[in-house]
Amino acid sequence: MLALKEQSRLQAEQQNQDKSKFMANAAHDLRNVMQPVENFLDVSLSALTRGDTQQTQEYLNEAIIANKVLCSAVNALLEISGLQSGIINLQLSSFDVRVMAAEVMQTSQSQAEQHKVKLLLSKAHSGPAIVHSDRQHLKRILANLVVNAIKYADTHKGDAATVAVAIISHAKHIRLDVLDNGIGIPLAEQENIFKPLHQLHNPARDRDKGIGLGLSIVDATLKLLRDHHIKLSSKPGCGTRFSLILPKGEASAPDELEQPTHDLSNDLSELYVLLVENDLLVKRSMVALLQANHAQYEAVSTLAELHSLLPTLARYPDIVVTDYRLSDDCTAVDVISAIQAAFGKDLPTLILTGETADLSPLLADRTILHKPIAARQLLAEISQLTQGKFPI
Structure with missing residues (x-):
């Protein structure tokens, strides 16, 4: 019995050491991939201030590449963390x-x-x-x-x-x-x-x-x-x-090959988006993305602001894009309920979240995307949910 307890103690110590080493190495690698994003954005701003548009474009392209590496690293770390803790929903x-x-x-x-x-x-x-x-x-x-x-x-x-x-x-x-x-x-x-x-x-x-x-x-x-x-x-x-x-599985209806995602046309002028996001930096970036692609939009930060806005809308939004966790212990579930109460029906809803837990039991049949996500992919998902209201 004592030998088993000692073996269990040693295994637990080894697991803790492995976790500590993993976190230290992960933090090191994340810091490394964050640095070039910071550097290229800084020199891009300097080049823009000088009026050097060609160098600004070159540096921004480098920043985009570095950011893709950063997003890939963050997503991989979140995925391995969720898998190791068993926080996944198998279908x-x-x-x-x-x-x-x-x-x-x-x-x-x-x-x-x-x-x-x-x-x-x-x-x-x-x-x-x-x-x-x-x-x-x-x-x-x-x-x-x-x-x-x-x-x-x-x-x-x-x-x-x-x-x-x-x-x-x-x-x-x-x-x-x-x-x-x-x-x-x-x-x-x-x-x-x-x-x-x-x-x-x-x-x-x-x-x-x-x-x-x-x-x-x-x-x-x-x-x-x-x-x-x-x-x-x-x-x-x-x-x-x-x-x-x-x-092996049982034979079923034949699958069809998924069609590749096409790039967007940068003209989303026919789309009317209702954005609910309490993180001000994320909200500003989402508004910038919608503006750059010529979408019409309304943007609020809290459920209280949403309740005040809904009666003033002249028409139904084509899609609701909302964070899951909002201020005052509110969530996307409350946003969906408010939409249903105001309009008497559901609207296409996309939940953009930083949560690692499986939210699908709470948000059945809703599209859930996890931050960070590439801007083009986010716009493609919006396009799919709005059934091609703007060209792709």
């Missing part, structure tokens, strides 16, 4: 994994072209490959594996650098392979690559390769999905294969 269903794989390859194409990597999707499996899983989480797992393979492509192979996805059906499971002919992973490191913030072949901490959380997210997600496993085989200089072992 299990049966679906054709071929369709999902095609979607991932489609969305990864531009990144592959940037790294001069060829993407291939195996056509060997002719019939449906039905798996029983959480579609969105499995899609993120596959996307992480594909993107990881792209980032670590062997640049010495030139046009021959390739990442392939293959689907193999077995009697009791479906195997989903992600293969590459990249730099490979030494045997001694293969147990470490799933640890948070652990990166190989990146001594200079090139942020184009991320911050080392992609495979950790894969591992943490698979631990929450029953009968889902991953296998790894790799040889330095030859390449790597990750194999996802997935449970």
